Amino acid sequence: MKTSRLAILACLLVAAGAFVVAHDKDSGTVVSLPAAGGPTAAAVAAPAVVDSARLFGDVRTLASVEYDGRRTGTPGSHKARAYLQQRFSELGLTPFGAAYAQPFSFTHTSIKGLFMPGRPFRTEYKDAANYVGYIKGSASPEKFIVVSAHYDHLGRNNGLLYPGADDNASGVAALLAVAAYFKSHPPLHTIVFAAFDGEEIGLRGAKAFINALPFPRAQLALNLNFDMVSHNDRNEIFAAGTSYTPSLQPVVAEAARRHGVNVKLGHDHGRLLPGGEAEDWTDSSDHGPFHDAGIPFIYFGVEDHRDYHQSTDTFENINQPFFSAVANLLVDVAATADRTLK
Ligand SMILES: [Zn+2]
Numbered sequence: 001m002k003t004s005r006l007a008i009l010a011c012l013l014v015a016a017g018a019f020v021v022a023h024d025k026d027s028g029t030v031v032s033l034p035a036a037g038g039p040t041a042a043a044v045a046a047p048a049v050v051d052s053a054r055l056f057g058d059v060r061t062l063a064s065v066e067y068d069g070r071r072t073g074t075p076g077s078h079k080a081r082a083y084l085q086q087r088f089s090e091l092g093l094t095p096f097g098a099a100y101a102q103p104f105s106f107t108h109t110s111i112k113g114l115f116m117p118g119r120p121f122r123t124e125y126k127d128a129a130n131y132v133g134y135i136k137g138s139a140s141p142e143k144f145i146v147v148s149a150h151y152d153h154l155g156r157n158n159g160l161l162y163p164g165a166d167d168n169a170s171g172v173a174a175l176l177a178v179a180a181y182f183k184s185h186p187p188l189h190t191i192v193f194a195a196f197d198g199e200e201i202g203l204r205g206a207k208a209f210i211n212a213l214p215f216p217r218a219q220l221a222l223n224l225n226f227d228m229v230s231h232n233d234r235n236e237i238f239a240a241g242t243s244y245t246p247s248l249q250p251v252v253a254e255a256a257r258r259h260g261v262n263v264k265l266g267h268d269h270g271r272l273l274p275g276g277e278a279e280d281w282t283d284s285s286d287h288g289p290f291h292d293a294g295i296p297f298i299y300f301g302v303e304d305h306r307d308y309h310q311s312t313d314t315f316e317n318i319n320q321p322f323f324s325a326v327a328n329l330l331v332d333v334a335a336t337a338d339r340t341l342k
Contacts, residue, residue, distance in 0.1 A: 029243070030266035033256040046258035050177045050327040052320075058087070058173035059230065059323075060315045062151065063165035070164060071155025072198045073127040080151050084131040084172075084195050091179045093133025093193060096214035102130045104208035108201050130205045131195040132214065135179070137338075139188040144219050145337060146192040148206065148286050149175040149226040150199030154309065165315045167308065168199070170230035174327045181331045187338045189221070196286050199227070206286035210293050221341055222248075223297040224334055225287035230323035231313075232302040237261055237326055239333075240268040240281045245296035251340055252298060255332035261325045268299075298337075300330060 036045035061067070061083060068076025081101065088100050096102075105126045113121030131151070137143065149171030153164025163169075172195055179193050198204030213220065229237065242248045242265050249265065256263040267281040282288065287297035307313040 029269055030264050033253050033263045033265065035256055035260055035262055036258055037260050045260055046328070046332060048324070048328050049181055049331055050324065051180070052324045052327075054180070055173050055177055055324065055327050056315075056320060058176055059165055059169040059318065062169035062172060063163040063313075063315045065161065065163075067163075069155035069162045070151060070153045072152050072201060072204075073125050074155055076155060077152060077197070081129060081131065084151060087176055088131060088133045088179075088193070091133075091176065091183055093135065093179060095133050100131045100133050102132055102209070102212075102214070104128050104130070104197075104204070104212075106198065106201075106204050106208070108204075125198065125201065125204070128197045128204060128208075130197055130209055132192065132209070133179075134190055134192045135182050135187060137189040137191070138186050140341075141190050142219050143189045143221045143341065144192050144215060145187075145189055145222045145224065145334070145341065146194055146220065146290070147175050147178050147224045147226075147334060148194040148196055150196040150205060150286055152197045152200055152205070154200055160311050162309070162311055163314050165313050165318050166231040166302070166305070167228050167313055168226070169315075170228065170318060170323060171226035174226045174229050174330050177327045178331050178334045181335065182338075185335065187335075189338050189341055191334070191338065199286055203283075203286055203288050206289040210289045217293070220290075220293075220295050222337060223287050223290040223295055224330075224337065225285055225290075225297060225299045226301070226330060227285040227299070228301045228308075229326050229330070230302075230318040230320075231305050231307065232319060232322055233305075235260075235262050235322055235325075236264060237300055237302055237329075238264050238267050238281070240266065240299045240301070241287060241291070241297040243268045244291070248296060248298055248337075251336050252333060255329060255336045258332055259325055259329040261322070261329050263329070298333070300326075300333075 070080045113119045154162035196205030287299040
């Protein structure tokens with residue numbers, strides 16, 4: 001999921017005939033960072049550290065027919081949970097308490113249920129679960145960086161499967177790649193890995209996590225959130241959130257110059273603010289509840305594409321070389337953040 005709340009509000013207002021919102025695709029305050037190999041490159045590319053076969057295998061599995069689109073509470077979601085259980089365990093992550101699974105429940109109300117036949121107004125989700133594990137820091141274990149990605153997607157609608165390869169099997173695979181890196185390169189700070197459920201139904205997993213943190217909130221220093229990181233035809237990915245915390249800009253810039261991906265800073269200014277952009281992604285994915293709680297975040301994601309929230313969001317339609325490069329970039333960003341966090 002990655003549609004801004006303001007965009008939804010604007011659509012509703014337009015649909016209601018209230019007024020017409022000028023919707024230009026002006027990119028506003030976007031900053032393009034120098035990449036390795038580019039004309040202004042200041043550094044050579046870093047060697048790849050991510051196991052691409054493993055990375056692609058994670059996406060292929062989570063987006064396969066057997067996982068049935070991973071909708072919260074469904075048998076397909078339970079298959080994804082079993083997969084996360086196995087991968088977290090293989091990676092040797094430490095659970096908070098007895099298990100990686102942190103169950104939660106919620107009630108979802110849908111305005112569409114008021115006028116669409118067969119669509120419920122209220123739905124109880126009693127069987128949701130985040131998967132959370134950590135690697136303890138060697139120097140400052142009391143400070144936590146949370147790397148997050150949602151594993152749920154849309155499941156099926158009228159029998160049609162929505163596999164959610166880019167959205168967001170890709171983010172989960174990148175999260176697992178970051179965990180694999182820190183397992184062999186122990187971090188200074190404690191790195192928490194959180195695979196969230198219920199994102200597509202309103203960022204429910206991230207909200208549940210923030211509301212019942214398994215450690216004191218004051219120790220939570222940063223959220224790195226990955227949602228849709230494998231599908232772009234222009235070799236381009238956005239890092240949103242640094243306008244709120246400018247000290248994070250050099251972290252992204254330092255890593256970006258070691259990788260052949262075009263990294264852009266942006267999509268984090270409200271359109272109603274001076275210099276605001278057409279699309280503000282501040283609340284568009286699981287970093288939103290962290291931001292609401294006053295936690296700095298960097299969100300990595302691509303622009304919406306032709307397969308976004310379509311049945312064609314398949315493993316075959318992701319850009320494999322791009323995804324591999326992005327995963328290496330994300331590992332580097334996490335390592336740079338760990339090294340430079342004060
Ligand atoms: Zn998503």
